[in-house]
Amino acid sequence: GQQVMQIPQYQHVQEGEDFTTYCNSSTTLSNIQWYKQRPGGHPVFLIQLVKSGEVKKQKRLTFQFGEAKKNSSLHITATQTTDVGTYFCAGRATYGQNFVFGPGTRLSVLP
């Protein structure tokens, strides 16, 4: 079945440094979503990408969808302590019924 992987599993950065997490699917995706889960909280939707090569920005966050629609990335510029949490990608295969979540990347930001 469809598998979604994310790297790295953990990332520790100094406040102000940049951060990137990568998401890779074993199958071609119809669309991909990104979620953020703060410690002790629930996942919160960040964005959805649909088109091949699509790039979307939300303030300091930049999301990319690969040309082959099998990978995606989330880049955070100049991290802040409020960025702490686990970032999940979730991809739905072209003929899939539901989104499959990656294992997440846990980000720690040292002040």
Place this chain on the structure above:
Amino acid sequence: DSGVTQTPKHLITATGQRVTLRCSPRSGDLSVYWYQQSLDQGLQFLIHYYNGEERAKGNILERFSAQQFPDLHSELNLSSLELGDSALYFCASSVDRNTEAFFGQGTRLTVV
């Protein structure tokens, strides 16, 4: 507040017991999803209902079952509980399978 309500927030029960987790989706959302999140783990998809019908099943154990009622609320039933079933159970809802999902606060189940 996501608009998705899950009850109870915490549940402690003994092995072998049966529990029911409840989820009320956002107003207007027809899709309900259930996920299991073990300690520091990812989100394991359990099951998806759309307007009362089961649409997709993930790695859901036979001891687990779910349903979505005519008023669109959903229940997840966990029976013959084992220690390994201790986890955070999330419910999420969306308008349809292509739109963003809104997660509830989760039910933390502890099996002792």
